[in-house]
Structure formats: C-alpha cells, structure tokens
Amino acid sequence: MDCLFCKIANHDLHATIVVENEDVIAFEDINKIAPVHVLVVPKKHLQNVAELDPEDTRLLSAIQTAIKYVVQTTGIEESGFRVTTNAGESAGQSVFHLHYHVIGGRNLNVALG
C-alpha cells in the first residue's frame, strides 16, 4: 500500500519524531499551522477514527499517552491546545491514515468548522 504515514511509521520516509513506541509515532507536521503542530499516528493502518475498535484498549491508551506526552513536553498543556482528527475529504482529510493533530502555542480560533 502506498501510504505516506505507513512509510513514516516504518522509517522509510523522514520525519522529525517527537516520541515513538511499538504502537504509535508522533512527529512534527511538515506544514505547521501553529508553533506546536504534532501528528500522533497509530502505526497500524486505519483510515480514520471510525475504524478504531473501542476494544483495542492498548492502541487507544497508546494514542492518549502520546497526546499527553506531546502537550506536556511542548508546554502547551497550560497555555491551551486543540486535538483534531479529520475523517473524509469534506472534513479536510488529505492523508488517509488515522492521525490526530495536536496544535497549540498561539491563540486558536474559537469556532470549529
């Protein structure tokens, strides 16, 4: 499968990695929209959050742990941040491998959508 984030997860493509373990990889977005813009990506290929199995507690926990690590180590836990995951082209998804944008370090617009 020709998937950009599978390639990054396999280290076939370079990324600036923030944290990584067996289940997830977090790396800096190539086109940052804020001082902190990190993508938290499960290594398992899933298209979007709707494909995530609620019973896959290990993966869910790994995702949450990575998000928490990112906000704590970048200093945005106190200043405020947003976690977003897009699903489908109409929602703005451009890479069809599940990922969570962790964004902070500036004032974010209040409105969603």
Ligand code: 5GP
């Ligand atoms: P989406 O639009 O699917 O929600 O988010 C995809 C994100 O991946 C975008 O913010 C885009 O800047 C980022 N991105 C696209 N290609 C690359 C790449 O090769 N490396 C990194 N680090 N980020 C990428």
Ligand code: ZN
């Ligand atoms: Zn993939």
